[in-house]
Amino acid sequence: MTIQEATAEIAIIGAGPCGLTFARLLEQHGMTDYAVYERDAGRTANRAGGSLDLRPGSGQRALEEAGLIDEFKRLARYEDTVFTIYDTKGKEHLRLGEGRDAPEIDRLQLQEILLDSVPEDKVRWGHALVDAQLGSDGRPVLTFGNGVKVSGFKLVVGTDGAWSKVRPLITPSKPVYTGRTYFETRIQPTNPLYESAISLLGRGSTSAVGDNHILLSQKQGDASYRLYLGFQMPEHILRQGGQYDLSDADKVEAARSMLLDDKHYGTWAESYKQLIRHATDFRGWSLYSLPAAGLSEGGEQGWKAVSGVTLAGDAAHLTPPNGEGVNLAMTDALDLAGRISRWTGLSEGERTQDALDAVVREYEAIMLPRGLKSISKGHMMTDIMFAESHEPFVKLLKSFIQMEGKKETDGGS
Ligand SMILES: Cc1cc2nc3c(=O)[nH]c(=O)nc-3n(C[C@H](O)[C@H](O)[C@H](O)COP(=O)(O)OP(=O)(O)OC[C@H]3O[C@@H](n4cnc5c(N)ncnc54)[C@H](O)[C@@H]3O)c2cc1C
Numbered sequence: 001m002t003i004q005e006a007t008a009e010i011a012i013i014g015a016g017p018c019g020l021t022f023a024r025l026l027e028q029h030g031m032t033d034y035a036v037y038e039r040d041a042g043r044t045a046n047r048a049g050g051s052l053d054l055r056p057g058s059g060q061r062a063l064e065e066a067g068l069i070d071e072f073k074r075l076a077r078y079e080d081t082v083f084t085i086y087d088t089k090g091k092e093h094l095r096l097g098e099g100r101d102a103p104e105i106d107r108l109q110l111q112e113i114l115l116d117s118v119p120e121d122k123v124r125w126g127h128a129l130v131d132a133q134l135g136s137d138g139r140p141v142l143t144f145g146n147g148v149k150v151s152g153f154k155l156v157v158g159t160d161g162a163w164s165k166v167r168p169l170i171t172p173s174k175p176v177y178t179g180r181t182y183f184e185t186r187i188q189p190t191n192p193l194y195e196s197a198i199s200l201l202g203r204g205s206t207s208a209v210g211d212n213h214i215l216l217s218q219k220q221g222d223a224s225y226r227l228y229l230g231f232q233m234p235e236h237i238l239r240q241g242g243q244y245d246l247s248d249a250d251k252v253e254a255a256r257s258m259l260l261d262d263k264h265y266g267t268w269a270e271s272y273k274q275l276i277r278h279a280t281d282f283r284g285w286s287l288y289s290l291p292a293a294g295l296s297e298g299g300e301q302g303w304k305a306v307s308g309v310t311l312a313g314d315a316a317h318l319t320p321p322n323g324e325g326v327n328l329a330m331t332d333a334l335d336l337a338g339r340i341s342r343w344t345g346l347s348e349g350e351r352t353q354d355a356l357d358a359v360v361r362e363y364e365a366i367m368l369p370r371g372l373k374s375i376s377k378g379h380m381m382t383d384i385m386f387a388e389s390h391e392p393f394v395k396l397l398k399s400f401i402q403m404e405g406k407k408e409t410d411g412g413s
Contacts, residue, residue: 018313173294317371319378
């Protein structure tokens with residue numbers, strides 16, 4: 001396979017929220033010498049979604065700097081910020097978030113806004129990175145699944161999510177299974193149970209917790225509900241050919257029966273069991289996290305500064321869900337793009353590889369501790385959300401409200 005010479009200075013691997021926000025911010029800074037390489041075949045190839053809440057100091061700030069806040073506000077669902085916690089019998093214990101400035105947007109809508117904001121020819125669809133190595137000149141050589149091999153970029157930014165193929169250039173750390181998995185399902189507006197779902201789940205998100213299980217619901221932009229049924233289970237049973245391989249219709253029904261047995265949701269309120277009986281579109285979401293060692297410098301598994309390479313978003317700091325993943329990914333994009341713009345602003349003679357590496361190291365110095373904090377919060381929240389009782393979760397969220405209130409009284413410090 002011949003190695004092509006890069007036709008851009010910066011390669012961005014992955015057109016998710018992080019990669020696209022970064023691309024758009026580069027455009028805003030007048031830096032147009034970049035290319036985004038994405039695994040999906042085209043913009044409509046991957047309809048996997050979910051609803052994301054964008055927060056003022058992070059996700060929304062990135063969109064403001066990207067000049068896209070008005071597009072976001074047009075689609076953002078301010079009426080869906082409410083979050084309610086129940087126990088397994090359907091008794092309400094906490095309701096919060098009404099009027100909170102963290103509106104929801106569907107992942108696909110966010111991706112559309114970002115894609116529309118960068119020139120079409122900047123995104124190279126159908127380019128799944130399969131390998132990244134350092135060449136004899138010390139520069140990364142990227143090999144894609146479609147047979148393309150490219151080298152010569154001044155900077156490769158891995159924004160390719162949980163299973164990043166850029167990451168091995170920086171750390172041998174790999175995501176570790178947390179022991180917990182969600183069955184993701186839907187109640188569509190056409191579902192016979194939809195009207196009951198509206199009265200049970202309402203707007204925004206809900207979470208019923210107990211018996212080391214959780215049932216989360218999230219209202220979507222298309223009025224459907226996404227349900228996440230999570231608990232501890234072996235990693236392999238959702239895999240292809242596994243006991244609950246959800247690509248097999250018979251195994252979906254076996255999974256439904258298992259979910260309804262007394263070891264899982266069988267003893268929960270009848271209204272929750274009805275949701276499980278009628279839910280459709282089953283998918284699995286096993287929760288993984290990068291080990292902290294992978295984000296710390298030094299040690300065999302540690303983070304190593306590499307000339308011309310960095311990571312951002314989930315590729316850098318995959319965490320069990322803590323409600324911040326996308327916000328942090330977009331903040332990384334903001335921090336990195338700001339530093340790159342300083343480098344592009346240098347005079348011709350000063351725009352060296354060393355100068356570029358120096359600004360990238362500055363970015364990593366703030367991104368890594370922030371990522372570590374997020375991973376630790378993700379583990380703490382997962383333990384609480386999959387607990388024996390709803391009480392620790394209620395207590396935790398009350399403490400978050402108090403902290404937010406305190407920040408407001410202190411003037412946001
Ligand atoms: C079901 C679910 C629900 C979630 N809910 C929330 C939530 O409510 N709030 C929140 O803040 N976060 C949530 N998250 C986490 C959030 O989605 C991520 O933190 C965020 O999307 C990270 O953005 P990213 O761009 O770094 O990575 P990703 O969103 O993973 O994007 C990576 C991109 O890279 C592409 N890619 C992957 N591998 C390759 C390759 N080898 N070559 C080329 N391209 C590649 C992918 O196709 C994708 O486009 C959720 C995640 C999931 C899975």
